[in-house]
Amino acid sequence: MSTYSTYYTIMSMIDGFKSFINLAVMVLTIVASWIMYAKAGEHGWAAIVPFYSSYVKFRIAGKQKLFWGYLVASIASIAGCILLMYEIIASGLSVMTSSYMGSYYDSTYGYAGNRIGAHMGMLIFAVILIIGAMIAALVMNILCCVGLAHAFGKGAGFACGLIFLNVIFICIIAFNKNIVYVGDGYNSNNNYYNPYGSNGYGQQYGQNMYGNGANQQ
Numbered sequence: 001m002s003t004y005s006t007y008y009t010i011m012s013m014i015d016g017f018k019s020f021i022n023l024a025v026m027v028l029t030i031v032a033s034w035i036m037y038a039k040a041g042e043h044g045w046a047a048i049v050p051f052y053s054s055y056v057k058f059r060i061a062g063k064q065k066l067f068w069g070y071l072v073a074s075i076a077s078i079a080g081c082i083l084l085m086y087e088i089i090a091s092g093l094s095v096m097t098s099s100y101m102g103s104y105y106d107s108t109y110g111y112a113g114n115r116i117g118a119h120m121g122m123l124i125f126a127v128i129l130i131i132g133a134m135i136a137a138l139v140m141n142i143l144c145c146v147g148l149a150h151a152f153g154k155g156a157g158f159a160c161g162l163i164f165l166n167v168i169f170i171c172i173i174a175f176n177k178n179i180v181y182v183g184d185g186y187n188s189n190n191n192y193y194n195p196y197g198s199n200g201y202g203q204q205y206g207q208n209m210y211g212n213g214a215n216q217q
Contacts, residue, residue: 029167033057035174040151040181061147062183066140073137080129087126091119148173153182 033047037056046056051071058067142163149159152173161169173179 025167028171032167032171032174036060036170039174039179057148058144060181061144061151063140063144063147066143070137070140070144073133073140077130077133077137080126080133084123084126084130087119087123091123151181151183152179154179 034044038044145162
């Protein structure tokens with residue numbers, strides 16, 4: 001077997017292994033999200049529905065209104081990518097045709113004299129749109145992770161775990177029976193209740209945290 005063949009075989013095996021890992025992570029994320037949603041009283045099958053899954057996650061985290069901003073940012077990012085690809089192709093064609101067809105007419109930007117500059121302007125706009133949308137989506141996702149941690153009775157450290165190691169910490173929420181859903185920190189009357197719920201101390205809203213002992217003032 002030649003060196004090239006050996007190299008090709010090894011690279012194919014690595015690519016196959018990467019694909020397997022990505023598939024396994026995707027399946028694990030769906031399963032863990034399904035269980036997490038069920039813990040929060042939501043439909044588990046929402047985990048397999050694009051965008052609706054994010055909506056349910058934001059709702060569980062008490063950040064339902066933020067979801068719509070996240071959705072707009074996601075759509076803007078996708079639109080920016082489409083625009084960027086179009087402008088790259090169109091500007092390449094403009095450069096190619098301008099060298100031998102100076103009077104070539106561009107249906108979008110007119111004749112050769114202004115079409116290349118216009119394409120470059122749209123390229124810059126597309127890049128700015130993508131970056132801005134991604135930053136906005138990232139900020140809202142971070143806020144969702146913070147809310148999600150609080151909704152399951154956890155603090156800032158757990159929120160950081162959800163931000164940086166999302167899949168692992170979603171699995172912790174899903175498979176750890178001691179972690180239960182306690183809501184986003186407020187009851188229906190907007191009164192703050194114990195964020196621990198039945199996790200750890202076991203008291204619910206309005207329940208005396210000191211058990212059957214003397215009433216505390």
